[in-house]
Amino acid sequence: MTKKDPKTLRSARWFAPDDLRSFGHRSRMMQLGYGEEDFRDRPVIGVLNTWSELNTCHSHFRERVKDVKRGITQAGGFGVEMPSLSVDESFTKPSSMLYRNMLAMETEEMIRSHPLDGVVLMGGCDKTTPGLVMGAISAGVPMIYLPAGPMLRGNYAGKILGSGSDAWKYWDERRAGNISDEEWLGVQGGIARSAGTCMTMGTASTMTAIADAMGLTLPGASSIPAVDSGHQRMSAACGRRIVDMVWEDLTPDRIITDAACRNAAIVAMATGCSTNAVVHLIAMARRAGVNMQLEDLDGLGRTTPLIANVRPSGKDYLMEDFYYAGGLRALMKQIEEMLDTSALTVTGKSMGENLEGAEVYNDDVIRPLSNPVYHEGSLAVLKGNLCPSGAVIKPAACDPKFYNHEGPALVFDSYPEMKKAVDDETLDITPDHVMVLRNAGPQGGPGFPEWGMLPIPKALIKQGHRDMLRISDARMSGTSYGACVLHVSPEAHVGGPLALLKTGDTVRLDLANRRLDMLVDEAELDARRKALTPPEPRFERGYGWMFLQHVTQADQGCDFDFLQSDFGRTAGEPDIF
Template identity: 85%
Template sequence: MSRARKTANDLRSARWFAPDDLRSFGHRSRMMQLGYSEEDFRNKPIIGVLNTWSELNSCHSHFRERVQDVKRGVAQAGGFGVEMPALSVDESFTKPTSMLYRNLLAIETEEMIRSHPLDGVVLMGGCDKTTPGLVMGALSAGVPMIYLPAGPMLRGNFAGKFLGSGSDAWKYWDERRAGNISDEEWLGIQGGIARSAGTCMTMGTASTMTAIADAMGLTLPGASSIPAVDSNHQRMGADCGRRIVEMVWEELTPDKIVTQATCRNAAVVAMATGCSTNAVVHLIAMARRAGVDLTLDEFDALGRVTPLIANVRPAGKDYLMEDFYYAGGLRALMKQLADRLDLSVMTVTGRTMGENIESAKVYNDDVIRPLSNPVYHEGSLAVLRGNLCPDGAVIKPAACDPRFYLHEGPALVFDSYPEMKAAIDDENLDVTPDHVLVLRNAGPQGGPGFPEWGMLPIPKALIKKGYRDMLRISDARMSGTSYGACVLHVAPESYVGGPLALLRTGDLVRLDLPNRRLDMLVAEDELARRRALWTAPPARYERGYGYMFARHVTQADQGCDFDFLKTDFGRTAGEPDIF
């Protein structure tokens, strides 16, 4: 697509370096202090490479090397690349939850871009919250951007079986609790389930969100499917560097890419991949940073008509992301969905989505199924409403036992994670397979930070009898690698007085998935009486970032972004000359 090209004088970075004044003298002097000559950075697009590497983020352990690939590509295209470390927000070690810090990464990304002489950015992420955090911030900043996904790790392996990170951890942990796995076997699983750099190789939140960025046209075509340690990933990094320089000259900014049609495409693709339930929260937040009002109801409507065609665990039964890549990757999956997508949307390539996927092929139609032979006849997610969740809740039907699609049973309610954990490990707990386990005070404010506690463990008393699934309800999230009959993201959350706060142990709860209903069978006058007695829990934070988070985070159905970062909140000062 041809468009008017910028000149060197039009570059954003020229405001820092071009004028013959004292401030620009200082800027040029400090660049020379770093060892650069003016020939290195003058009259060239300056590209920020926002790198979320850290020594505690195993998903991004290859990023120190990959950033060099990106900078090589930038230099080859005549740009000047500068690495800028960004908050890593690793999933494995951050407590109470990495979700608490997604918005902090988004703020950091936006402000790093806004405050530095950057003409464009390459965003390096992949671990769950880094994709939405980086993209949200870059969308708000508005400079040309391209997303570089970390890529999935290699398949896990133990005792001749391929292991899927997360999904098999939950499965084998149940067997361990049941006494079916020895210490030696447990150690072997521990060492075999994650054996290379890269994100979880199941269709967990990491692969879901990088696929969504890909489907939004924010990555090079199919970049989300490349395994982290494949040499194609190195080449893709250099390609990103070359392409972002051209995007700067073309002035191909995110607002020309992320539209209502783009976000709808991303939701359709997410449903077809068997996406993480977290996709709902993150995509809503990303869309709204671009001024697109994506809603839960739109997700549900698309889910009803979009079949799940990626046979990748946990919603699929047999394969992992490495298999998905060899089968053709995301481009091939999107080609299967071509008549359900708007292929006219623009992408970071400067071409339309239709042009990007035109030559894609499926090489294994059991991994990437045709629409006529889906893994599941509807999409990955369903949105529920009812007197327990008037603002919505989410369930992943393809990843749970169908016998729970219509279920009624007594609630067993826990007010905190420690209370729940102690109870489920009690072999004398009075619980049946028909009970509905409920964990509350675990939402955005109550968690705090919306932790992944929603896949409540099956009580030990039932595990030992052979049960592996039961209906569970929470205002928490769950890992995208999780599975089971788990209703999540109940909104409003109980901590702020949502109806879940009024539920009591013994109350009957009814799930009607076909009709998208979740209700407690309690009379309205009794609920009114309970509400009059309800008191708000004490504040989780009294200082710092947590204090700000609690006062400004929106509920799950609104994307859990900060209210003051909405596109229609107040006025943006822009970039006045205040040097």
């Protein structure tokens, strides 16, 4: 492969010319304590670090950035750390999803406006993976993704705990009066024991696996636990590899192709992925000019068995076990025949070459195709008069008795209204009811919050029920489970059919035929449609206002319309001098 000439490095436009502007650039680098030998004729690598003191998933990144820069130096590059928006799940309100596109915009503009030849993207907590990748795709310089890695298994009183999933389960038992204060505090202190992302197959592990399968990480990097010493070595290797990628001019457009996106979707289905994968994968693909549709994902879901026995879709294991069983490379080796192994990756090699030698060390954690956890993939896409543009359900994580269900709707217009009702022990509800929450979509939430796993009403909890059919235009955490239909599109806030549903209307779910309908005649729906009153906008200023003006619906990936690859003319970077 022909090596890029140092004179054609992007950073050379800032530092090489013998003119006043470049004098200023070199002078300011010297002000930082660097000599020209540090940054002249060397690839300048931006290390975009989403560390913050409120992002528990990335609490180790302050140290990992040192490993990345060590690797960059070893390979003859010059690494510069650049702090990026730290979008976390635990503390960001009203929803971290509100700020995914802000991170994508920041990433693109930081790269475009600085003398960077390539970037290492440090992320992991749910929205940081798609946000960083989307921005870097649009910026177009060589990039490599460094996954934060999952935390260690949770533990309390000899029981293994899975973040998110067990929190919901223990909360239901506490509401039923079966958990003491002491036990509740014990679970609280034992469920998250180290740096790293949720150790269930939640959205964080789903999205880093997608980045891995798309060819954007070092092979298998997404499986390494955050606090394993292998994670430090992988971080340094990312630093070394990005320098080589700059010299090879290995840009994202060469990696993120139709084949790469299809590989990512297949792997996601096989892992028992989060329902959030649908929104983020569509957005990432479309940034690269790949027009991925909900129907494409449903088709792959019908033919891809779920083989990762990892909670919440699996029953027994967590991400640490998945890593010891061989990790993502081993899982991909199991389904190699389904993948396009010719797809190029950040290693400069094909996916097939990266999978050579991969083995499964525990075939109960990573199942063979002959013994899947679930015969189809993790997700299914529904259509019908309640969701003409689509909705998503995770069949493997809910009670099969709800695959074909018909019952009366109990409709809530807001989260506070729903929360008050489910805590009312006298609520008139049966297990056959269909709970519905609306006005919680991209615009209605605002920002598409994770409210879709509606709590089981206390009246039913005390009767021993732990699942029921629930429908919303919200999302839910990837660590959640149950018979939850999500991402109903178009959302109620913009006049979608969910806005027309009334308490008492019959709702029918037919999973086999991928249908979700309200059994209300068209004349009645027309009358209700004419009587609808448009809701007030959620924001009237600032970023929130811009979000409402330009965010697309769930089935379109919730990206900003003006950031998609087909918006406006395609042009090179402006003349910066």
